[in-house]
Amino acid sequence: MKKVRCPKCENYLTFDETQYEEGQSLVFICEHCRKQFSIRIKKKGREGKQPADQPCGSITVIENRFAYEQTFPLKEGNNLIGRRCIGTVVDIPIETSDMSMDRRHCIIHVKKNAGKTTFTLRDNASLTGTFLQNELLGDKEQALLKDGSVVTIGATTFVLHIPAANGNE
Ligand SMILES: [Zn+2]
Numbered sequence: 001m002k003k004v005r006c007p008k009c010e011n012y013l014t015f016d017e018t019q020y021e022e023g024q025s026l027v028f029i030c031e032h033c034r035k036q037f038s039i040r041i042k043k044k045g046r047e048g049k050q051p052a053d054q055p056c057g058s059i060t061v062i063e064n065r066f067a068y069e070q071t072f073p074l075k076e077g078n079n080l081i082g083r084r085c086i087g088t089v090v091d092i093p094i095e096t097s098d099m100s101m102d103r104r105h106c107i108i109h110v111k112k113n114a115g116k117t118t119f120t121l122r123d124n125a126s127l128t129g130t131f132l133q134n135e136l137l138g139d140k141e142q143a144l145l146k147d148g149s150v151v152t153i154g155a156t157t158f159v160l161h162i163p164a165a166n167g168n169e
Contacts, residue, residue: 067096100154
């Protein structure tokens with residue numbers, strides 16, 4: 001049995017999904033508020049596997065004396081990362097008092113290609129540089145990231161998280 005929630009009164013209705021085909025639309029009438037609504041039975045094992053629905057991972061900023069722990073989702077394309085500051089627009093504004101982090105410090109580029117997603121890191125001409133696993137990136141260097149990669153900008157460290165369903169090893 002499966003539960004479905006009425007969109008109007010939010011009460012749950014129960015139904016026997018084995019009576020229906022995958023992909024079939026069902027019409028319900030809510031026994032509480034008489035609202036009529038329909039759902040589609042999901043196809044098994046195919047939910048959320050379309051590349052467009054895949055999340056692009058996230059970064060988690062490790063708590064330190066300048067900032068509390070923060071997590072930011074990544075988007076496809078360039079993700080400009082820096083210290084949050086009024087008047088500076090970046091994709092990932094880290095709230096911190098770490099003045100050794102530039103306002104526009106580094107960039108993570110997310111690229112989706114044939115079901116595989118790649119994450120590359122580059123410095124954005126920052127004063128203190130961008131470090132991957134404690135190694136300073138060169139001026140034009142683009143470093144490939146993987147799940148768990150540790151990046152340090154200024155006195156602040158963040159960790160990359162890549163969802164398992166992302167086509168990465
Ligand atoms: Zn209802």
